[in-house]
Amino acid sequence: MAVTMNDVARAAGVSLKTVSNVLNDYEFIRPATRQRVQDAIAELGYEANLTARSLRSGKTHMLGLVLSDLAAPYYAELASRLMTTAERRGYRVLVEQSGALEANELGALQDPLRQLTDGLLFTPLVMGADAVVSHRGTKPVVLLGEHILGPRLDLVTMRNQDAAQALTAHLLAGGRRRIAVLGAQPGESAGSAGLRLNGYRSALEDAGVPFDPALVAPGEWRRDGGAAAVAGLLERGVPFDGVFGLNDALALGAMHELLVRGVKVPRDVAVVGFDDIDEARFSSPSLTTVAPGMDEIAERSIGLLIDRIDGLEARVDGVHAEAGFVLKIRDSAP
Template sequence: MGVSLKDVAQRAGVSTKTVSNVVNNYPHISPAMRERVQRAIDELGYRPNLTARHLRKGRTGIITLAVPELGNPYFADLAGAIIDAAAQHDHTVLLDHTAGLRDKEILVSQGFRSHVIDGLILSPIQLENEDLLARSEGPPMVLLGEREYTAPYDQIAIDNVAAARTAVRHLLDLGRRRIAFLGARNESARLPAHLRLRGWREEIKVAGGTPQESLVVATEGYDRPDGAKAMAELLARGERPDAVFAYNDVVALGAMRVLTERGLRVPEDIAVVGFDDIEEGRYGAVSLSTVAPDKAAIARLAVECLIERIAKGDSGAAPVPRRILPGYTLMIRESSVGRTGSASPPPTGDPSGPDQPRTPH
């Protein structure tokens, strides 16, 4: 038999109600009483029955996180951060994989597991605004990712245009002028790829240049083979850039592999900047400069928003939806500045060595 609330109350010499108030962090408990009860809890090894607590409130204590690619290091990192954040609120996370397919995203968003979960955190790829507007039932939901929606749901997303501009500005500051963009897409203009491409164009124009559309390469997906294929295609066109800004880190890593195979040096011949700050990028033969979204903040804000909606009893759409923009940092490493940071030094006042953060937001 496990230790019960009554056992703790007897050890502390108080009522079970007092123990319950301490366990549930009720504010109007004196420090001496709280310490007394906590000592009894520690001595007996009492653990609250979270399942019973949630059921008393008509909840399950489970939230779903639905992402498009569990194999993508970014989503793996984000999932871990969300699991940690949810645990701080005594919630368990059920992972779901949509493969970025619209039908699966619609199914998840419509709450097909609503009888076993309290809420949903969804990172959509193909889901359209009308799909969300047509959502008639389901638990509270928070959206992740940079695709822009006007539907009434809280959304946590970094500013893709500003982040892309920061990356391109770094390359321009290094004296690079033929900056390629790998990872364009032909779908909806609300996709993150379009927003990052927009940032690429805007920053080049601000610097007084003209975006060279011949240096933009579309990809079918966002994995290493897509980056390799895009880089090979660009070189086959005879369009050799002096820098590459890739949609994400794995696309950048695929591109760097092709550059190595062709005898081109990174960054001496072609500088490379990615997006996402995955661990793999930090430990390659040439460490990858990248835009690092604040994943911990994204996870914390998503969970807090969802728990708030659950506590208020919000069902389905949010009464007053919010769009929250966590920060990001440009991590400057060897793929843009070289091993010593001397290949193409950053402007005065910027970090000069590899693996240095720049421009926090």
């Protein structure tokens, strides 16, 4: 079998505890003793057994990450960054996909696999705040996004409303007056969709442009959802000269559909998205969008979660953090 701490202790002529002390950087060890132990470790090629360590210590140094779909570009980029950030802090990330199904979101929260993590980064798309609070268990949970806002929940988010308002204002400044919104219900006011829609409405109001619910088209936040939503508007004969996809995937799908149907972008219709995924720089035309501070979101959510795990952050109320955003003006809406 593998080399154990016992083997190391025997080889170094010390007790188990002393080996453990060396391994855990305990301060008060005689240098000579420490050296003997380290030599024995090197010679035997000893490697700590992580499972045994977890069983005894109750710590795993893993963080869970629950998101709807890792194949969605925004989540893929976010997950990649979260993993890099966590690694720098000595943690690994275990990803789970919920498919944006309420049963799976609840399942992820109650999954026995949470035993293998010290805390959870959770992006609930359908679960309500109360349900999260009552099922989150005893380990720290930090929410990403904003479907859910509960005073008792930690949350790291982006400036959805302000960024959406800035995007819409940009379209209005370019002379657009009938701006379709893709990915929301007309009356929606909660969650990322609702907040972004609010921002859109504020910008309209500021410009004295009336809100037309006929311009709001629901759709899955994917490329095919954007294509279908814009196709629906065209087929219903709703006139528009701008499109705001509530995320880049929606906007890119919509842009494709417009171009296929011979509608020129941006001449006939200007298009903007939200997220600034890498693809936005390389679409044709390139996509005007907003960069929601993904690095900051990754940094702060990992930091907050680890602080909760370590007990460095002990506020009973939820901590709320919000990243800054940057408008990215490109060719789809110059």
